[in-house]
Amino acid sequence: MILWGALMVVAALLVQDLLLVYFFYRRFKSYDQSPLTKEDLPTxxxxxxxxxxxxxxxxxxxxxxxxxxxxxxxxxxxxxxxxxxxxxxxxxxxxxxxxxxxxxxxxxxxxxxxxxxxxxxxxxxxxxxxxxxxxxxxxxxxxxxxxxxxxxxxxxxxxxxxxxxxxxxxxxxxxxxxxxxxxxxxxxxxxxxxxxxxxxxxxxxxxxxxxxxxxxxxxxxxxxxxxxxxxxxxxxxxxxxxxxxxxxxxxxxxxxxxxVSLLEQRKRWMKGARSLPWYWQALLVFQVLFFPMVISILFYAPLLGAGLWMCKLVFQVIFVRGLAKKVDIYIPLWELFIFEVYYLVISWSTIVCYFWPSKINWKERKY
The missing domain is CATH 3.90.550.10 (Spore Coat Polysaccharide Biosynthesis Protein SpsA; Chain A)
Incomplete structure (x- = not known):
């Protein structure tokens, strides 16, 4: 039962990542309007x-x-x-x-x-x-x-x-x-x-x-x-x-x-994300749940878990590299793999920070 539940969550996230890659590469839009002369430029x-x-x-x-x-x-x-x-x-x-x-x-x-x-x-x-x-x-x-x-x-x-x-x-x-x-x-x-x-x-x-x-x-x-x-x-x-x-x-x-300052920033952003429609919040939750779910799969079926994790990494590398390439920035592969460890630590630390009973410190003001 645990294995099947974990597989469903991981599969949903992989579908989400695949769709992100597809829509970014195939449906990317530039919103440049007609060229403006110096006289036409607005104030x-x-x-x-x-x-x-x-x-x-x-x-x-x-x-x-x-x-x-x-x-x-x-x-x-x-x-x-x-x-x-x-x-x-x-x-x-x-x-x-x-x-x-x-x-x-x-x-x-x-x-x-x-x-x-x-x-x-x-x-x-x-x-x-x-x-x-x-x-x-x-x-x-x-x-x-x-x-x-x-x-x-x-x-x-x-x-x-x-x-x-x-x-x-x-x-x-x-x-x-x-x-x-x-x-x-x-x-x-x-x-x-x-x-x-x-x-x-x-x-x-x-x-x-x-x-x-x-x-x-x-x-x-x-x-x-x-x-x-x-x-x-x-x-x-x-x-x-x-x-x-x-x-x-x-x-x-x-x-x-x-x-500390990074977690404060992410705690503030997480407060804002709580106002998103439920379906967007669900997609964000899938991102965070990937790690405990794929680790559960690794426990029951190591090869399957490793393969699913690698699929997620491949989609993520394609997506992030594509985003950076659009503005002529190159990101080496080793950074992208280190980021996976960073993201695991930061995402779950943010959850702990969010529910920790403390105010948000932003620009020396507390909210």
Whole structure:
């Protein structure tokens, strides 16, 4: 009975992985609209909240300074969200270098929101662009980023998600990057099938009118994953958000430096995932249950268990390598096999962390 139950779970996961590979390779969609001339490009307001980001801000601001977009059509809004380091000074100096830059001091105006959503809601009221483009202070954008996001927009979509990659620095960072590839790959496939799972707050474009139509961030209920709630609100309002997966829409983000901070991040994401429809939650559960189920099969039928595990690894390698290749990144096989051990440890550690009776620590705030 145990063996048959384990076989059913593992088989379901293998079918899921096979479908992910199939839809990614056979049904991949690029959402580039007609080419836009310089005169046709819309006005864009970029929003970048920052809280105690003195170590990463210089890289972020350098990228924003080098954007290939008409300066007269670009507004960059930054915010110092009660930092107690040099974040405020760095932002002040950078804003003073160009008239299209604006710094906002954040107040506790929307107490029903988390800190980041509260900051974004206030920043959006200062935005003058036809589009709002969101990123984080620990991200590094490429020169084509704004144009790539704008060209992917259609009125039906309302919201465009761009590609976020983790910087490939150190083994721990590279393994986190593979975790992102898997997650974003599932989001991409679901998007191309017409149902974006979630928005990604450090790389998303929203039509300003659509943003106001859903009430802005201030109109959302409390959540530790405000990007997920915004994507949900957009879909409820009748929009069909899309995921523009391309080298031009890609930005880089930093990896977590230690196990504790990584588990805090994943605990917050898991809170957001609890709002997904039951069938998506079931698919995620299958991912986690694979390890105890395949180990059970190994106990009863070693060769069968090893073969099924190898099938899963093959599908996973094809999927992740395909995702990375789309943006000209090569991942060696040895990393992909080490990732399997990493994923086993992190996924089950996240479950323990999630149910552990402690609050989420995010940017020195507890929720």
């Amino acid at each position: 864009v307001s970029i929003l970048v909240p920052a809280r105690n980001e003195e170590n990463v801000l210089p890289v972020c601001l350098k990228g924003l300074s080098g954007l290939d977009y008409p300066e007269e059509k670009l507004q960059v809004i930054v915010a110092d969200d009660h930092s107690d380091d040099q974040t405020g000074r760095i932002l002040n100096e950078w804003v003073g270098e160009s008239p299209n830059r604006l710094k906002v001091e954040i107040a506790g105006k929307y107490p029903h929101l988390n800190g980041k959503a509260n900051a974004l809601a206030q920043m959006a009221h200062e935005a003058s662009g036809e589009f709002l483009l969101f990123t984080d202070a620990d991200c590094e954008v490429n020169p084509q980023w704004v144009q790539a996001m704008v060209k992917a927009f259609s009125p039906r979509a309302g919201l465009v998600v761009g590609l976020t990659s983790v910087r490939r620095v150190g083994l721990f960072g590279k393994l986190q990057g593979q975790d992102w590839w898997l997650t974003l790959g599932m989001i991409k496939v679901s998007s191309d099938l017409g149902n974006l799972l979630t928005a990604v707050g450090n790389n998303m474009l929203i039509n300003h009118k659509a943003y106001r139509r859903v009430g802005g961030f201030e109109g959302l209920p409390f959540s530790v994953t405000e990007d997920f709630m915004m994507g949900k609100a957009m879909k409820t309002a009748g929009f069909y958000p899309v995921f523009q997966y391309s080298k031009e829409s890609q930005l880089l983000t930093k990896s977590e430096t230690g196990l």
